[in-house]
Amino acid sequence: MATTTETAVGTATEAAKAAAGAAEQSGGGLPNPMHQFEIVRYWHLNLFGFDASFTNSALAMVLAVALITAFILYAMRHKSLVPNRIQSVAEMAYEFVENIVRQTAGEEAMAYFPFVFTLFMFILVSNLLGLINIPGVFAPFTSTSHIVITFAMAAFVFLGVTVIGIAKHGVGFLKLFVPSGVPAVMLVLLVPIEVISYFTRPVSLSVRLFANMMAGHTMLKVFGAFVGALGLAGIAPLLFMVPFTGLEFLVAFLQAYVFAILTCIYLNDALHIHH
Amino acid sequence: MDAHAAKLIGAGIACIALAGAGVGIGNIFGNYLSGALRNPSAAQGQFGNALLGFALAEATGLFGLVMAFIILFAF
Numbered sequence: 001m002a003t004t005t006e007t008a009v010g011t012a013t014e015a016a017k018a019a020a021g022a023a024e025q026s027g028g029g030l031p032n033p034m035h036q037f038e039i040v041r042y043w044h045l046n047l048f049g050f051d052a053s054f055t056n057s058a059l060a061m062v063l064a065v066a067l068i069t070a071f072i073l074y075a076m077r078h079k080s081l082v083p084n085r086i087q088s089v090a091e092m093a094y095e096f097v098e099n100i101v102r103q104t105a106g107e108e109a110m111a112y113f114p115f116v117f118t119l120f121m122f123i124l125v126s127n128l129l130g131l132i133n134i135p136g137v138f139a140p141f142t143s144t145s146h147i148v149i150t151f152a153m154a155a156f157v158f159l160g161v162t163v164i165g166i167a168k169h170g171v172g173f174l175k176l177f178v179p180s181g182v183p184a185v186m187l188v189l190l191v192p193i194e195v196i197s198y199f200t201r202p203v204s205l206s207v208r209l210f211a212n213m214m215a216g217h218t219m220l221k222v223f224g225a226f227v228g229a230l231g232l233a234g235i236a237p238l239l240f241m242v243p244f245t246g247l248e249f250l251v252a253f254l255q256a257y258v259f260a261i262l263t264c265i266y267l268n269d270a271l272h273i274h275h
Numbered sequence: 276m277d278a279h280a281a282k283l284i285g286a287g288i289a290c291i292a293l294a295g296a297g298v299g300i301g302n303i304f305g306n307y308l309s310g311a312l313r314n315p316s317a318a319q320g321q322f323g324n325a326l327l328g329f330a331l332a333e334a335t336g337l338f339g340l341v342m343a344f345i346i347l348f349a350f
Contacts, residue, residue, distance in 0.1 A: 034348065204334065211337035214344070258330040261323075 030229055033221040037145055060143040064125040097260060104264040108271050120260040127252035145213035147206060154206035157263050165270030175273050205262055212255050216248045286346045292339020299332030
């Protein structure tokens, strides 16, 4: 008798544990907020041992590039001196980035304007694409919410800026790490700090974009799940969600702006060494 | 204490970093606003810099959040 009760209790505890584990996996009955970042392979492809499958991330990036190209080509098809509505939108985007480059990196940096414009438009459209959801037709995927994508861009900016700086100044580029007007004793401390801060640039540049996108989307998903789970009381999280979705649109634009402006600041450092 | 509980507590502690981001963002916009009230004509030209400061301050807090995510999902 005693043994049967023991086994029964043991099974009950195990069942409870399993149930708790299941509830934990699904976030206590709510949908997992991390599920939206899952990479799905649409077309399997193996190139020389590397997994080069066409994924939903790749689809989002191709879509972003196609949208930008289509928009610019369509808007500029007349190339009239007095722009119509859509042409002036394209010109506004152009002038916005032009102002960033000219004001932060100077006239010389205009040679790199196409690169900064491409970066800005790609990040902006990728961020905004993730916020559009048409149920059943288009599921959002933000390619910039993965550090692989953002770090690739940031590493490219970092390497490019370093190469430009060395090509322009040669060994003089190392003056970037030596602040001027500082006593020699302090240089022992300051030069390592400058070197470390230079090499953390790609990390901070990429993590800023990726963390903003991931945190924003996770938060929206968590509060969105509350709306459904609370029933009638869900109106409270819904009222919270509406302004926060607006804030996410602002963040999507702001992060593209910040990425572009920091690229220009780094370019300025490499082009005009005035430490 | 089992490892799972320690993980959850650690992720919660990592989120304290966001308090610093809150202080920083409040500082930036508070100072921007007080500067803008003193000299409204110069305010428009500095709004871009205020936004840049906002993004830089927010990022440091988000690094803490990323640590929380790494603790929760990567280990």
